Each structure stands twice: as C-alpha cells, then as structure tokens.
Amino acid sequence: MKLSIIGTGYVGLVTGTCFAEMGNSVICVDIDKNKIEKLKNGIIPIYEPGLSEMVERNYQKGTLNFTTDIKEALEKSDIVFIAVGTPQGEDGSADLQYVLAVAKDIGRHMNHPVIVVDKSTVPVGTADKVRETIKKELDKRVENKEITPGEYEDLLQFDVVSNPEFLKEGDAIADFMKPDRVVIGADNHKSMGVLKELYAPFTRNHERFIGMDIKSAEMTKYAANAMLATKISFMNEIARICEAVGADVNKVRVGIGSDSRIGYSFIYPGCGYGGSCFPKDVKALEKIALDNGVKPKIIRAVEEVNKEQKLILSQKVINRFGEDLSDKVFAVWGLSFKPETDDMREAPSITIINELTKRGAKIKAYDPKAMEEAKNFYLKDNKNIEYTENKYDTLNKADAMLLITEWKEFRSPDFYEIKKRLKNPIIFDGRNQYNKDKLEELGFEYHQIGVGS
Missing domain, CATH: 1.10.1040.10 (N-(1-d-carboxylethyl)-l-norvaline Dehydrogenase; domain 2)
Known part of the structure; x- marks a missing residue:
C-alpha cells in the first residue's frame, strides 16, 4: 500500500519504518528540513533499539522516503497518518493545533480521495474536527475555482479514522511488529477493511485487530x-x-x-x-x-x-543529610524517565536533582543514552551537575549514590568498587533493585522505597 506519515517524531518514525519493513511504500513528512536531511543521511533524532538499522535498510531499499513536501506525499499516497505532537495545553487539555494544521494541509493539497488516520493521541471528537477542517479547505478550493464541483464531490469521499498507538519506548519495534492489539475506530466499513488489510501482516498469528466506532477508539488510548x-x-x-x-x-x-x-x-x-x-x-x-x-x-x-512520589527519593536524602546540602556531592545513576530511551520528558530525575541542587548539593550524573538531552534541554540551566563517562566515575568522593533509572547495566554492579569510591557507603535506590540483606552484609547503608524500618 502507499502511505504518508505526517510527523517524524517518535510515533511517526516508528510507524512509518515498520510499515515499510512489511513492503509498503512509505513517505515520512516533516516541516523540519534539518531533521529530514539527517534522516536521509541515516541520523536518527531519537534513541530506540533497532530503529536506526531498520530506517537505513528500508531507505536503501526505497520503501521508506523522507520529504518536507506534503503535497508531493499526498499525490503518492492512499492512506495518510497524522502523527504530530499533541502537547499539553495550559488547561491540561491536548493541544490540537498541529493536528488541525496537518488537516488543513491535507484539504489544501489532496488530489484524490484518501483515508486520513489519526495516529496522534487525541481527545474524543477529534476525528470530527479533522473531517470538518479538511472539508472547509475543500470548500475554499471550490470558491477559488481551484477545483471543479465534480472534483469537489470526488474529493469529499475522503474518510477519517482513529488508530491509537500503544508503543512502549524502548520496545517500540517489537510492540509494532507483534502487537497485542490493533485498535481501529471507523464509521465506514470500506475504510475499516483497508486498515485491516494494512495491518494483516502484523496480526497473522493471532487475531489482534479490534474494530470499533471512532469515539471509542479515541477513548481507548x-x-x-x-x-x-x-x-x-x-x-x-x-x-x-x-x-x-x-x-x-x-x-x-x-x-x-x-x-x-x-x-x-x-x-x-x-x-x-x-x-x-x-x-x-x-x-x-x-x-x-x-x-x-x-x-x-x-x-x-x-x-x-x-x-x-517524585519528591520521595530527594526527601530521603534530605532526611539523612539535612536541609543544607552545600557541602555534599551525590552520584546519580540514570536520568531518562525509563530504560532503553533517551527521553527525559517528565523524568523523575529532573525533580530529584533540582530538589537537591537548590539546597546546595553538587551532582555527578551518568546515563547510557540521555545525558545530551539532560545537558541541552531538561537540566541545562542547572550548573551544579557534572556528567561523567561511566557509572563508576560518578562515585568518586560522593557522599551517597542514587539509583533513579533501572538500566540493565546498573543491575549487577561491582559493589566493592562502589564502596571503595564513595565517601560513605550509602545507596538510595529509587527502583528497589538491589538485595537489602546482601548490601547490609557488605556494610552499606541502604534506603529503598516502601520498606519500613
């Protein structure tokens, strides 16, 4: 099938690449020229295990392409996925400005009927707004005599469906290729059939395709x-x-x-x-x-x-060392919000580190993938952080170690090395990863979440 994916963020890039892997012809579209050029040169803007290799393979085969020209993409596509961001608005609602901007572009440039798929996480009723937005643009084209009434009637055969994503960061490729369910919300039986055919290669071993009405699909996510x-x-x-x-x-x-x-x-x-x-x-x-x-x-x-809960670990440190931490240094293992991703959005590490440093503490931090995100975006204004090349270097002369993200490389560390490098053998474990009895036998003071004294 011929597809366009509008938006090359996390969801859009994974979706487009996995569809291309199954032999579909996929065009990924983004307004960011720099990002598109990087993708063409094999530079992936996010860390997701297995994604870089899959992008390069399909780009070389020609099943996956990248462009900033949405008009060109629409001309070559029968199904168009909207996979742009829906950031949180000031009132807590999902901001639909980017979704509706794409809908406008579709209405302005489509030259044949397409199935428009809302892949972004959107509130109930968004499909109706997308449909109305596209129709308004088609109405303008008739008024401006860009298209004839006959062409207008033909283009009005477009449809809008909902296809929420359920990808786990760090395991997104497996989630897409072997989904536990594929949810499609559609009011048109023909569109439902097309989407079922599109997803058939991913659901052959077990019937995981769940069809429903659009509003229920939007709510399911x-x-x-x-x-x-x-x-x-x-x-x-x-x-x-x-x-x-x-x-x-x-x-x-x-x-x-x-x-x-x-x-x-x-x-x-x-x-x-x-x-x-x-x-x-x-x-x-x-x-x-x-x-x-x-x-x-x-x-x-x-x-x-x-x-x-994001304050719990820093409070444990404060309870142990006092409110004034100006002479203390703490080693932090893990910055990303979860393992196997460089995503720092809403990460507990941000709250924990800021709570400690505003009390004067110095932080030595290490994360396998997220340090650039921390330096350049989420903790860039915090001058009390030093980033190290490996987990053990964070420990040198630190007063205690804090485990925040449970990366695999943190699961079985050399505790003798930890004890040797720390000023005090104290560990604050934000993920309850280690064995309390073993650490206490080794002479550690060990603090966990949810373990009473």
Whole structure:
C-alpha cells in the first residue's frame, strides 16, 4: 500500500519504518528540513533499539522516503497518518493545533480521495474536527475555482479514522511488529477493511485487530494509559503506607502480583512515572471528563500521587543529610524517565536533582543514552551537575549514590568498587533493585522505597 506519515517524531518514525519493513511504500513528512536531511543521511533524532538499522535498510531499499513536501506525499499516497505532537495545553487539555494544521494541509493539497488516520493521541471528537477542517479547505478550493464541483464531490469521499498507538519506548519495534492489539475506530466499513488489510501482516498469528466506532477508539488510548498510570500510583501509595507501618512493599508486591486478576506488570514501586504519555494523557483525560460534566476523582488522584512520589527519593536524602546540602556531592545513576530511551520528558530525575541542587548539593550524573538531552534541554540551566563517562566515575568522593533509572547495566554492579569510591557507603535506590540483606552484609547503608524500618 502507499502511505504518508505526517510527523517524524517518535510515533511517526516508528510507524512509518515498520510499515515499510512489511513492503509498503512509505513517505515520512516533516516541516523540519534539518531533521529530514539527517534522516536521509541515516541520523536518527531519537534513541530506540533497532530503529536506526531498520530506517537505513528500508531507505536503501526505497520503501521508506523522507520529504518536507506534503503535497508531493499526498499525490503518492492512499492512506495518510497524522502523527504530530499533541502537547499539553495550559488547561491540561491536548493541544490540537498541529493536528488541525496537518488537516488543513491535507484539504489544501489532496488530489484524490484518501483515508486520513489519526495516529496522534487525541481527545474524543477529534476525528470530527479533522473531517470538518479538511472539508472547509475543500470548500475554499471550490470558491477559488481551484477545483471543479465534480472534483469537489470526488474529493469529499475522503474518510477519517482513529488508530491509537500503544508503543512502549524502548520496545517500540517489537510492540509494532507483534502487537497485542490493533485498535481501529471507523464509521465506514470500506475504510475499516483497508486498515485491516494494512495491518494483516502484523496480526497473522493471532487475531489482534479490534474494530470499533471512532469515539471509542479515541477513548481507548487515554483509558489504557490512565489505567497503567493508576497501577503505578496505587503501588507507590501502598509503598508509603508500608514505610509508615513497618512493612516491606517488595514482599507485598509479590503477594498481590501472584493473583492473576492483578498480575505483576506496573506494580513495581519507585520514584514516580514520567515520559511523554502518562503525565500528559492523564491530565488530558481529566480535562475531557470535566468538560463533559464528570468529576474524575481517581484520575485526578493518580497524578497527585505521582507528583508527590517524585519528591520521595530527594526527601530521603534530605532526611539523612539535612536541609543544607552545600557541602555534599551525590552520584546519580540514570536520568531518562525509563530504560532503553533517551527521553527525559517528565523524568523523575529532573525533580530529584533540582530538589537537591537548590539546597546546595553538587551532582555527578551518568546515563547510557540521555545525558545530551539532560545537558541541552531538561537540566541545562542547572550548573551544579557534572556528567561523567561511566557509572563508576560518578562515585568518586560522593557522599551517597542514587539509583533513579533501572538500566540493565546498573543491575549487577561491582559493589566493592562502589564502596571503595564513595565517601560513605550509602545507596538510595529509587527502583528497589538491589538485595537489602546482601548490601547490609557488605556494610552499606541502604534506603529503598516502601520498606519500613
């Protein structure tokens, strides 16, 4: 099939590349000329395992191309995916300006009927807005005599469908190539059939294609992310209670996760969730509810708990060393919001580091992939941070070590080396990754999340 993907961010680039991998002809479009030139030269703007090799392979084969010319892309496409950003607005809602800007461009330049697919995470009712926006542009073209009434009637056969994404950063290629579900919202049976055919190579081993109406599909994305965020915040709240009563949340997690109705996924206590999806989507869903006369008590609490949880690890440090940290140095392992990505958006490390440095602390930080993002964007104004080439160099003469992101290379470190380099053998573990008994045997002072004294 012939596809255009408008937007070469995380979702757009992964989507376009995976469709190209299955033999489709894909054109990825972006207004950023610099980004498009880099993509043509094999320079990928994001870190995602396996993506760089797949982009290069399909670009060389000619199944994947990049352009800034949306008109050219539309001429060569039968299906157009909108995969631009929907940043959070000041009121918490999803900002649709980029989605609707693409819809305008589609209306201005389409020269044959296309299926327009909302891939961006958008509020319920967005498909209607996209359809109205495209039609308005077609109306203008008739008024300006750019197209004839007959051509207008033909172009009006375009359709808009919803296809929310469920990609996990760090495992996006596997998620797309072997999805646990493909959700399509469409009111037109023909469009539903085309999308089912497009996704057939990804769902051959098991029927994972779920068709529904458009508004339900739009809602499914928000509901899924809010549910996962709820599990995380629930477990973090349980962790706080465990600390207060003297219980061990790690044992509680095993005890409840063995129940198949609950399961082990997303019940690991920690220092809060981050990323581009959960924080934004939870807030957007809250706004959707309020706009429609529903008080979202649970959803609101999920975000409140998460905000507080991001302060837990820094508070443990402050409780141990005092409010004045001007003579202290702390080693930080992990900056990205989760492993296997360089994404720093809403990362707990930002809150933790800022809380410590505003009290005078110096930070030595290491992350396998996210240090450039931290330096240039999210922590660029914080002058109390030094970035090191490897995890052990952060430890030199530091007063304690903080584990924030659970990268694989942090799982089985040399604890003798850690102890030798630290000024004090103290570890604050924001992901409950290590064995408490073992560390205490080695002479460490070990602080976890949700473990009472």
